[in-house]
Amino acid sequence: MKRLDTTRTDFDTEFRKLLAERDSDTARxxxxxxxxxxxxxxxxxxxxxxxxxxxxxxxVTPDRLRITPDEIEAACAEVxxxxxxxxxxxxxRIESFHKAQMPEGLRYVDQAGVTLGMRWTALDSVGLYxxxxxxxxxxxxxxxxxxARVAGVKRIAMCVPTPDGALNPLxxxxxxxxxxxxxxxxxxxxxxxxxxxxxxxxxxxxRVVGPGNAYVAEAKRQVFGTVGIDSIAGPSEVVVIADxxxxxxxxxxxxxxxxxxxxxxxxxxxxxxxxxxEKVERAVATELETLPRAEIARTSWDAHGAIVIVRDLDxxxxxxxxxxxxxxxxxxDNPAPVFERVRHAGAIFVGRYCPExxxxxxxxxxxxxxxxxxxxxxxxxSVFDFIKRxxxxxxxxxxxxxxxxxxxxxAQAEGLDAHALSVSVRLAALDGAHNET
Amino acid sequence: MKRLDTTRTDFDTEFRKLLAERDSDTARxxxxxxxxxxxxxxxxxxxxxxxxxxxxxxxVTPDRLRITPDEIEAACAEVxxxxxxxxxxxxxRIESFHKAQMPEGLRYVDQAGVTLGMRWTALDSVGLYxxxxxxxxxxxxxxxxxxARVAGVKRIAMCVPTPDGALNPLxxxxxxxxxxxxxxxxxxxxxxxxxxxxxxxxxxxxRVVGPGNAYVAEAKRQVFGTVGIDSIAGPSEVVVIADxxxxxxxxxxxxxxxxxxxxxxxxxxxxxxxxxxEKVERAVATELETLPRAEIARTSWDAHGAIVIVRDLDxxxxxxxxxxxxxxxxxxDNPAPVFERVRHAGAIFVGRYCPExxxxxxxxxxxxxxxxxxxxxxxxxSVFDFIKRxxxxxxxxxxxxxxxxxxxxxAQAEGLDAHALSVSVRLAALDGAHNET
Numbered sequence: 001m002k003r004l005d006t007t008r009t010d011f012d013t014e015f016r017k018l019l020a021e022r023d024s025d026t027a028r029x030x031x032x033x034x035x036x037x038x039x040x041x042x043x044x045x046x047x048x049x050x051x052x053x054x055x056x057x058x059x060v061t062p063d064r065l066r067i068t069p070d071e072i073e074a075a076c077a078e079v080x081x082x083x084x085x086x087x088x089x090x091x092x093r094i095e096s097f098h099k100a101q102m103p104e105g106l107r108y109v110d111q112a113g114v115t116l117g118m119r120w121t122a123l124d125s126v127g128l129y130x131x132x133x134x135x136x137x138x139x140x141x142x143x144x145x146x147x148a149r150v151a152g153v154k155r156i157a158m159c160v161p162t163p164d165g166a167l168n169p170l171x172x173x174x175x176x177x178x179x180x181x182x183x184x185x186x187x188x189x190x191x192x193x194x195x196x197x198x199x200x201x202x203x204x205x206x207r208v209v210g211p212g213n214a215y216v217a218e219a220k221r222q223v224f225g226t227v228g229i230d231s232i233a234g235p236s237e238v239v240v241i242a243d244x245x246x247x248x249x250x251x252x253x254x255x256x257x258x259x260x261x262x263x264x265x266x267x268x269x270x271x272x273x274x275x276x277x278e279k280v281e282r283a284v285a286t287e288l289e290t291l292p293r294a295e296i297a298r299t300s301w302d303a304h305g306a307i308v309i310v311r312d313l314d315x316x317x318x319x320x321x322x323x324x325x326x327x328x329x330x331x332x333d334n335p336a337p338v339f340e341r342v343r344h345a346g347a348i349f350v351g352r353y354c355p356e357x358x359x360x361x362x363x364x365x366x367x368x369x370x371x372x373x374x375x376x377x378x379x380x381x382s383v384f385d386f387i388k389r390x391x392x393x394x395x396x397x398x399x400x401x402x403x404x405x406x407x408x409x410x411a412q413a414e415g416l417d418a419h420a421l422s423v424s425v426r427l428a429a430l431d432g433a434h435n436e437t
Numbered sequence: 438m439k440r441l442d443t444t445r446t447d448f449d450t451e452f453r454k455l456l457a458e459r460d461s462d463t464a465r466x467x468x469x470x471x472x473x474x475x476x477x478x479x480x481x482x483x484x485x486x487x488x489x490x491x492x493x494x495x496x497v498t499p500d501r502l503r504i505t506p507d508e509i510e511a512a513c514a515e516v517x518x519x520x521x522x523x524x525x526x527x528x529x530r531i532e533s534f535h536k537a538q539m540p541e542g543l544r545y546v547d548q549a550g551v552t553l554g555m556r557w558t559a560l561d562s563v564g565l566y567x568x569x570x571x572x573x574x575x576x577x578x579x580x581x582x583x584x585a586r587v588a589g590v591k592r593i594a595m596c597v598p599t600p601d602g603a604l605n606p607l608x609x610x611x612x613x614x615x616x617x618x619x620x621x622x623x624x625x626x627x628x629x630x631x632x633x634x635x636x637x638x639x640x641x642x643x644r645v646v647g648p649g650n651a652y653v654a655e656a657k658r659q660v661f662g663t664v665g666i667d668s669i670a671g672p673s674e675v676v677v678i679a680d681x682x683x684x685x686x687x688x689x690x691x692x693x694x695x696x697x698x699x700x701x702x703x704x705x706x707x708x709x710x711x712x713x714x715e716k717v718e719r720a721v722a723t724e725l726e727t728l729p730r731a732e733i734a735r736t737s738w739d740a741h742g743a744i745v746i747v748r749d750l751d752x753x754x755x756x757x758x759x760x761x762x763x764x765x766x767x768x769x770d771n772p773a774p775v776f777e778r779v780r781h782a783g784a785i786f787v788g789r790y791c792p793e794x795x796x797x798x799x800x801x802x803x804x805x806x807x808x809x810x811x812x813x814x815x816x817x818x819s820v821f822d823f824i825k826r827x828x829x830x831x832x833x834x835x836x837x838x839x840x841x842x843x844x845x846x847x848a849q850a851e852g853l854d855a856h857a858l859s860v861s862v863r864l865a866a867l868d869g870a871h872n873e874t
Contacts (some may be wrong), residue, residue, distance in 0.1 A: 089843035092588035097553060103540055115787075116534060116801050121780050123814050137851050170850055206814040223624060225669070228814035232662070233477040237571050253859035260855045292854050339829070344559045350552075350831035357856040358832060361844040365828035377560050377643040377665035379826040391802035392776070397796060406526035407798040413520055413607055414466055414574050417729050418697045419794040422690035426790060428733060429684060 040193035051190040075169040095363030122152030127195030129210035132161035138174035145178030161187020192219035234372035235264035244273035252283035260298035295429035317341035464705030477630035488627040534801030559589030564632030566647035569598035598624020631658035665864035671809035672701035681710035689720035695795035696737035754778035
């Protein structure tokens with residue numbers, strides 16, 4: 001963990017280092033992924049089953065690729081009713097927020113008499129990748145599938161690997177609640193290939209979303225263009241801005257909630273209060289003694305964690321704009337001025353009673369957010385990932401007469417004569433018609 | 438050119454072939470591009486000038502990279518006033534439409550007392566790539582830069598190569614009108630590298646947009662993640678749905694306006710009227726005798742053009758949904774039912790007086806559109822490319838009491854104990870406070 005202080009002369013250098021250190025070297029797996037994609041594209045279900053049985057130590061055949069409704073029901077029956085209730089709280093809140101997020105289309109007639117606008121329409125089909133094994137997070141299923149359903153996507157196909165044949169009942173319950181149409185027991189690059197290119201069993205989709213390991217990420221990169229993809233997540237981060245009026249243990253746990261995800265995760269506390277900084281540092285050490293995922297959290301905190309002492313909260317907000325963090329917590333008395341000053345962050349959690357974990361599960365907004373400083377130019381997952389715009393223009397004769405000549409002269413300047421003629425023959429016909437009357 | 442007829446038994450096979458034939462083989466240039474990016478990243482302006490002077494046969498030094506305000510003024514003075522007027526018609530219409538397109542944020546308090554919403558903010562800086570030489574299109578400058586400016590982007594840096602030192606005056610005039618902040622005389626992968634990584638002269642940007650050749654496209658692919666990029670355009674296409682009540686020459690010119698762009702472009706006429714089909718086919722042949730870009734247009738039309746005879750307009754709309762064309766013209770008496778039935782198209786041009794060339798220049802909506810069937814899952818360029826969303830949640834004590842327990846149980850189910858504790862310590866503090874009162 002690094003201690004930084006904006007009043008020190010080496011601050012800029014140290015702060016830049018803090019931001020740069022997690023860039024870099026993801027494993028190169030493009031070769032093997034290219035081969036897997038080509039095999040599934042060429043040999044369909046046969047290749048898909050081969051890879052699945054090899055990597056997941058299973059024995060599936062094409063007719064067993066799809067998880068049946070009976071299997072899903074049986075798995076859901078294993079889930080404790082209280083847990084299903086919690087899943088419902090999360091699902092209904094995520095659903096409400098994403099419904100509120102749906103945009104309006106646009107249609108108006110302008111001064112030239114041209115009708116113009118844009119129309120939002122849903123994608124026909126989406127493929128949702130869900131990791132298996134340890135990283136199987138039912139909350140991710142809700143966060144990826146519900147926005148697609150709210151957006152109006154009719155078909156949501158889901159692929160989840162079942163290592164050694166094991167199904168995660170809560171993942172299937174989340175899929176059922178989210179309106180997933182089909183679930184297949186396949187994972188890895190081969191699952192992405194099946195969703196992008198289609199096989200006899202799995203019809204192709206228009207967009208593939210969802211988190212995955214390096215092979216899945218590379219496969220998404222390679223199928224991009226054939227289908228749409230969501231952003232490829234890097235290591236994630238939280239910035240907590242805290243004043244002196246906090247329970248240090250609560251702040252420490254907020255930092256550790258990020259750190260326990262991944263050794264590459266980054267947790268940064270920014271505070272104007274030196275005493276609070278010290279208390280939080282001690283509280284982190286104390287929690288690490290008992291936390292089940294202490295090994296991961298300690299690695300992250302030691303290597304990438306930071307406590308930054310600032311002069312005031314304006315300075316804190318300015319640092320946030322440079323970091324552009326995935327998550328920002330405002331644990332301060334009067335959050336409004338800092339909230340207004342921040343321009344770049346994936347999601348903001350406002351107030352002492354709103355730790356980031358609320359947003360991971362039951363807040364309502366999406367927990368799939370831009371990582372690794374990409375909040376400078378990108379946004380979290382939303383209904384916008386599952387709809388697209390068609391713009392339109394409708395012109396009558398008089399409108400063409402008004403705006404057409406400018407199009408003709410620009411097309412001629414660009415040397416595109418058929419463009420110019422396609423407008424001028426219509427203008428000439430209008431003049432002809434006009435002369436005849 | 439292919440003639441297809443939906444009543445023939447081989448239609449499905451032939452139609453699939455028509456859609457598939459333009460997929461494939463873009464030149465692989467990743468090796469050289471990787472080297473150029475690494476050199477500019479490591480050696481900045483020095484490498485940038487070296488590549489520029491080698492590829493563009495110029496003699497620039499770092500202090501000459503930026504095109505000066507005087508040079509821009511001098512270039513604009515060369516443009517004919519009528520052409521500047523046409524540019525202004527286009528620019529002001531593009532500006533109006535993109536202003537109307539700006540979305541509202543969202544903020545509401547839900548039943549649990551949680552305040553939640555999302556806020557749109559502009560990117561800080563954008564880099565605009567503009568091709569030089571033959572493919573220098575001032576209209577593209579307007580279409581890329583104006584939405585960024587409307588979105589609120591403060592800094593728009595533009596790179597345009599000047600082969601043999603030549604500047605295109607109308608391109609500079611378009612840049613000035615669009616509010617471009619800085620213009621640099623560099624192109625190719627080296628320009629993309631400079632905008633993504635920054636050099637001593639060119640500060641890095643947050644997103645790179647604009648069309649370019651295979652090197653530029655590959656460079657954008659490789660810098661993606663460090664910065665955002667727009668979609669990478671493939672060969673483009675138009676579908677014209679026409680009834681018998683058209684001037685065949687106008688329809689022929691609409692098809693050729695697409696074909697004259699690129700030998701890989703695709704123009705498809707869909708009509709229920711066999712006589713109109715024949716007349717348009719003859720009109721295309723006639724126009725090709727005199728069209729300045731006949732060689733390109735003929736190559737495109739011969740290799741990729743098609744005339745499809747359909748039973749009725751519903752069938753036409755259904756074919757459009759499979760094609761998901763970049764551009765769709767509805768040259769029919771009653772366009773509304775077809776307009777409603779179409780789900781996938783980049784932009785729709787409605788009515789006989791609205792040829793697609795209107796949209797290329799002066800319509801108002803963007804002419805940068807999803808090509809090669811990607812309108813199934815993506816949209817044209819817009820203000821949405823230059824803003825991003827920050828979601829937020831603000832919870833008070835009572836709200837946390839209501840929704841917190843579900844978060845705790847889901848976090849525990851996912852094995853993320855710090856997540857669960859970050860909520861439960863706050864709930865416990867509330868209970869403690871409650872017990873004390």
